[in-house]
Amino acid sequence: MKYIVSSEEMKRYDKNTTKVYNVPEIVLVEQAAGAMVNELSNLLSKTNTKLNIEINKKPILVVCGIGNNGADGVAVARLLNEKGYEAVVCIITDKQIENSSESFRLELGIYKSYGYKVNDGSLVESLYSDYQNGIPCKYSVIIDGMFGVGLSRDIEGLYYDVIKRLNVLEALKISIDIPSGISSTTGAVLNIAFKADYTYTFSFSKLGHFLWPGVDYCGNVIICDIGITTKSFLDSPPEFRFLEKKDLELLPQRTRNTNKGSYGKVLVIAGNRNMAGAAIFSALAAYKMGCGLVRIFTNEINRNIIQSVLPEAVLVTYTQTEEIETLLQKNLSWADSVVLGPGLGVGETSKEIVKLVIANTDCPTVIDADALNIISYNDDIKEMIKEVTIVQNKIFIFTPHLGELSRLLKVDINEIKENIVNFSKKVADEYRVICVSKDAHTVVCDSCGINYLNLSGCEGLATAGSGDVLTGIIASLLGQKMDPNFATALGVYLHGLAGECASRDTTASVMARDIANAIKIILKEIRY
Ligand SMILES: NC(=O)C1=CN([C@@H]2O[C@H](COP(=O)(O)OP(=O)(O)OC[C@H]3O[C@@H](n4cnc5c(N)ncnc54)[C@H](OP(=O)(O)O)[C@@H]3O)[C@@H](O)[C@H]2O)[C@@H](O)CC1
Numbered sequence: 439m440k441y442i443v444s445s446e447e448m449k450r451y452d453k454n455t456t457k458v459y460n461v462p463e464i465v466l467v468e469q470a471a472g473a474m475v476n477e478l479s480n481l482l483s484k485t486n487t488k489l490n491i492e493i494n495k496k497p498i499l500v501v502c503g504i505g506n507n508g509a510d511g512v513a514v515a516r517l518l519n520e521k522g523y524e525a526v527v528c529i530i531t532d533k534q535i536e537n538s539s540e541s542f543r544l545e546l547g548i549y550k551s552y553g554y555k556v557n558d559g560s561l562v563e564s565l566y567s568d569y570q571n572g573i574p575c576k577y578s579v580i581i582d583g584m585f586g587v588g589l590s591r592d593i594e595g596l597y598y599d600v601i602k603r604l605n606v607l608e609a610l611k612i613s614i615d616i617p618s619g620i621s622s623t624t625g626a627v628l629n630i631a632f633k634a635d636y637t638y639t640f641s642f643s644k645l646g647h648f649l650w651p652g653v654d655y656c657g658n659v660i661i662c663d664i665g666i667t668t669k670s671f672l673d674s675p676p677e678f679r680f681l682e683k684k685d686l687e688l689l690p691q692r693t694r695n696t697n698k699g700s701y702g703k704v705l706v707i708a709g710n711r712n713m714a715g716a717a718i719f720s721a722l723a724a725y726k727m728g729c730g731l732v733r734i735f736t737n738e739i740n741r742n743i744i745q746s747v748l749p750e751a752v753l754v755t756y757t758q759t760e761e762i763e764t765l766l767q768k769n770l771s772w773a774d775s776v777v778l779g780p781g782l783g784v785g786e787t788s789k790e791i792v793k794l795v796i797a798n799t800d801c802p803t804v805i806d807a808d809a810l811n812i813i814s815y816n817d818d819i820k821e822m823i824k825e826v827t828i829v830q831n832k833i834f835i836f837t838p839h840l841g842e843l844s845r846l847l848k849v850d851i852n853e854i855k856e857n858i859v860n861f862s863k864k865v866a867d868e869y870r871v872i873c874v875s876k877d878a879h880t881v882v883c884d885s886c887g888i889n890y891l892n893l894s895g896c897e898g899l900a901t902a903g904s905g906d907v908l909t910g911i912i913a914s915l916l917g918q919k920m921d922p923n924f925a926t927a928l929g930v931y932l933h934g935l936a937g938e939c940a941s942r943d944t945t946a947s948v949m950a951r952d953i954a955n956a957i958k959i960i961l962k963e964i965r966y
Pocket residue numbers: 452453456463466467468470503504505506507508510538539584585586587588589590591592593594597614615616640
């Protein structure tokens with residue numbers, strides 16, 4: 439597990455390091471520049487980085503603002519010169535230098551003492567005019583040190599023009615900390631952003647590196663250790679973290695003296711006319727993820743198809759609405775975890791099922807797809823959820839994709855895309871649930887503020903039934919009695935890995951069953 443920070447958090451941890459641990463800011467800037475130049479010189483020593491650029495034959499341009507991102511830039515330029523590269527600084531500002539940060543002034547003083555060159559925005563202007571005249575860029579590498587975590591508003595005027603011009607030049611593009619123009623907290627482009635091939639960031643990665651559209655501007659993100667540790671969190675750690683392969687070691691272990699009852703019983707309430715597949719994928723994934731028993735509660739109409747495809751699952755079917763309540767109560771009291779919603783439909787019977795489950799479940803319950811849609815359309819059910827989570831402490835996991843999230847919140851999907859983190863937190867807080875907002879990088883939030891950004895997965899997962907597989911994985915881990923928030927985050931992470939694995943093994947497109955089948959390959963990798 440690693441932390442990912444917002445702009446506000448990083449600024450707080452920088453400040454804690456200087457104020458509480460007495461590390462002068464200039465020392466941090468020097469450590470940042472030193473660590474970055476070490477990493478960068480490894481990259482530059484590789485002969486063919488991009489466009490067959492011959493790094494040693496052309497100088498490096500470091501474009502700096504006048505805050506501490508610029509201070510890093512000036513220090514980087516000096517250290518590159520000391521290493522034998524030819525690096526020049528170009529300062530971009532529409533303010534007097536007196537308005538710069540103290541570390542910037544100190545770094546600029548040191549840089550100038552060494553006799554190294556400083557330019558202003560007219561240099562970018564002339565490079566752009568060369569570009570328009572077909573003259574190749576005079577610099578092999580362009581390093582962006584304009585704005586880092588201190589970016590506080592849209593980029594306009596001189597800064598806008600500079601970034602626009604730099605973006606068209608042919609050179610290897612490097613950003614210090616985060617591409618200028620990208621919000622470190624939301625990943626949004628604040629009007630325009632520098633497009634980097636590599637981003638060297640300090641101590642912790644930032645949310646903006648992994649949220650869209652920021653991701654597309656960062657290139658490869660390299661984290662440089664500059665001595666700011668988790669001690670600088672004091673008593674307020676970052677809200678977000680991400681999981682890594684070694685976290686899979688925390689999956690439930692299987693031991694010799696056990697039976698199927700030892701690994702949890704999952705009840706999948708899913709599937710309706712023409713939607714048997716949703717129930718099958720969820721149940722299949724639950725089994726593959728290790729639970730001992732799966733029951734599928736579904737419409738009788740699905741009996742033959744489900745039994746022929748997944749005979750391991752026990753079927754509980756209904757033909758008439760009147761029998762549903764008794765059947766559900768009996769099976770809910772049997773279950774250790776529940777999946778509610780995939781392929782359920784949104785008709786009156788399904789609505790009744792959703793209400794009955796919310797009222798009667800007493801184990802962690804994953805609410806997905808049509809069950810979420812039913813909740814979205816019915817304010818009385820929304821209130822019911824709040825009542826049972828807040829008063830009765832029931833554990834619900836909502837797994838909306840962005841369309842379902844938009845329906846639930848009654849907020850336009852484009853607005854949600856701009857700040858998926860805040861909207862996920864809103865659902866988690868308002869309903870007191872764990873909210874899994876499914877996207878290329880899925881966000882998992884709970885109401886206690888322990889949140890995850892998932893970095894596994896690939897476009898192979900963009901296939902029908904992929905979300906059903908996820909519900910089965912999460913419910914299976916819940917049934918095996920893992921902590922609900924961690925089980926959810928780990929389930930999302932493992933689902934992503936399974937998607938990557940299924941995509942690797944085929945040249946054709948991935949299908950939901952391939953993702954479920956890939957779970958065993960992931961488990962084999964960690965267990966043997
Ligand atoms: N602090 C530390 O201990 C360490 C910090 N480190 C480094 O410092 C970076 C953070 O530095 P920072 O906080 O000085 O902010 P930074 O990103 O340089 O930007 C602030 C400047 O930009 C300006 N500005 C903002 N938005 C603007 C806009 N749209 N358009 C125009 N201007 C705009 C703003 O001016 P103002 O808002 O006052 O007008 C101010 O001048 C961090 O990312 C890392 O690289 C590391 O060395 C490790 C130790």
